[in-house]
Amino acid sequence: MSKRVITGILLTVLLLALARRMSMNRPEEAEISGGGIVLRHTTVFEQVGDGSPVLILDISSEAEDIAAAELVCFEPGRETEKRGKMVETEPGRWKGNLPGMDKGSRLRYYFEVETGSGRSLRMPGEGKNGFLVKYKGEVSGSVLLFHIIFMFGAFFFMIEAALCALRILSGEADKRMTILMVRWLVFFTFIGGWPLGFILNRQRFGPVWEGFPFGYDITDNKTQLMFIFWLITIILSWSSFIGKDEKADRVGRKGFAIAVLTSFIISLAIFLIPHSL
Secondary structure (H helix, E strand, O other): OOHHHHHHHHHHHHHHHHHHHOOOOOOOEEEEEEOOEEEEEEOOOEEEOOOOOEEEEEEEEOOOOEEEEEEEEEOOOOOOEEEEEOEEEEOOEEEEEOOOOOOOOEEEEEEEEEEOOOOEEEEOOOOOOOEEEEEEOOOOHHHHHHHHHHHHHHHHHHHHHHHHHHHHHOOOOOOHHHHHHHHHHHHHHHHHHOHHHHHHHHHHHOOOOOOOOOOOOHHHHHHHHHHHHHHHHHHHOHHHHOOOOHHHOOOOHHHHHHHHHHHHHHHHHHHOOOOOO
């Protein structure tokens, strides 16, 4: 196995791990205090499958007893709120449930705590939207596995194409290997992002496609935008891409290498934007 291939595998694993770490889909530790009351909560960002999210709120009060705690929720963009009493399951720990919703639905929630003297505290504070929870469907294990394999392949060949393009610029190679890497890159990106992406999105959120012009989902639009940049790169060297004389390409070898590296950098920047799955 060549050094280039090993480097490509290692960089792909590193990128996927970094993207996972930067994902917006992570619980957060929230805390707010006021008047001797401290509220702590580990956010719930998703509900996968049937059921209703269970929320836990830890309350400590130095001065007075807690009379009641309420869980308030609302759909983004709507003013109607639903309120529910929370139950103290053990000293200082209160539990509440959000309603069950269809996959693809979203709710924002917040807590309101009242003491025996009538003082109250809200989490998050006044003027903030509340914590967001997304309702998602179960995804077939085989569909998810193939989606991951194809997206891994797409980024592996993207890195390989960039490494090959550097060899073109240094005068060590011609366009053939880079063109081959771009062909595989486009194949893996298309299959992983669309046919498999359609099935995945349908199972997870309900709609088949939520990218432009039908919607503004981050993940779908990221895939679409990356693919467009690579299509532009292909058009610039279309004759080479389809296996014909490279003299008919719109750009020479160095121009093609620069286009590949530009698409790589843009794709990398897009990919590191947290996704929505």
